[in-house]
Amino acid sequence: MGRDISRLHPRLQTAVSRLQDVCREENLPLGIGECFRSVAEQDELYAQGRTKPGAIVTNAPGSSYSSQHQWGIAFDFYKDVSGHAYDDDSFFARVGAFGKGLGLGWGGDWSSIEDRPHLYLPDWGSTPAKLKEQYGTFENFRRTWDDTGTAGSAGGTGSGNISASGSVIVRNGQIHANNFCGAGLAADGIRGSRTRKAGVMALQQAMNLDYRAGLAVDGIWGANSRRALGNHYVRKGEKQYLVTAAEILLMLKNYAVGGVESPGIFGSGLDQAVRLYQGEHGLKADGYAGPDTFLSLIG
Ligand SMILES: [Zn+2]
Known part of the structure; x- marks a missing residue:
């Protein structure tokens, strides 16, 4: 799935690059994980733990557009140390705090399913409900990003x-x-x-x-x-x-x-x-x- 930062909302791209700068300064080995996720990719994830082996990782099927990743307003991160990508709580707390300092929302603050590796643009709340209501499809939302050049x-x-x-x-x-x-x-x-x-x-x-x-x-x-x-x-x-x-x-x-x-x-x-x-x-x-x-x- 996509680690392509350029498929994210332009403002989130800016935040990612600033976060990378901050983490470099602070010696935090930041890895950027998943960024944009297509409907098919979200369906794959949804199948996990249901029709495919593994643990359930999401409650959102692709067609529901219920993941912020499907709107290009979220990305996941990890600790870029082999074998220790997810086992350091303080790493996620620190990067989460820096992300919030840059105006992002952090999944570690969620009460339902905590999602510590997840940062997002909080303009539309912590779920895509508002985006769905306002734009219907990702393509309509994407149009509002366009720079005329x-x-x-x-x-x-x-x-x-x-x-x-x-x-x-x-x-x-x-x-x-x-x-x-x-x-x-x-x-x-x-x-x-x-x-x-x-x-x-x-x-x-x-x-x-x-x-x-x-x-x-x-x-x-x-x-x-x-x-x-x-x-x-x-x-x-x-x-x-x-x-x-x-x-x-x-x-x-x-x-x-x-x-x-x-x-x-x-x-x-x-x-x-x-x-x-x-x-x-x-x-x-x-x-x-x-x-x-x-x-x-x-x-
Ligand atoms: Zn995420």
């Missing part, structure tokens, strides 16, 4: 690129916000209150990923968020998630940035956009995206 289109500034259905730049920013922080926006290219809130969520998400700030990614800018931002800044040449947030925030204000990456790479397109934005908003146009610029961008 046009975010990299250079040129255009705050005033340009307005189409009949809102701005193309804002629309792409909304899609990136959905992927990066689960903003759940309609990609309509119109900057309304939900889009504005999504910008705050992107910044909170970035601070959790970069600084392990442990903020609720709720789009509400309060004292904890302000404290986490501190005097942090990013500028040309840097690579971190705060750069991703700067890219998304600028796009949500209709500034083209020359692409969005996760973690973000502060290139010349973003440098130009930051300076332009600063100049047009009474800020010192120095290309440093720091607290003043971020506070302006979320406003």
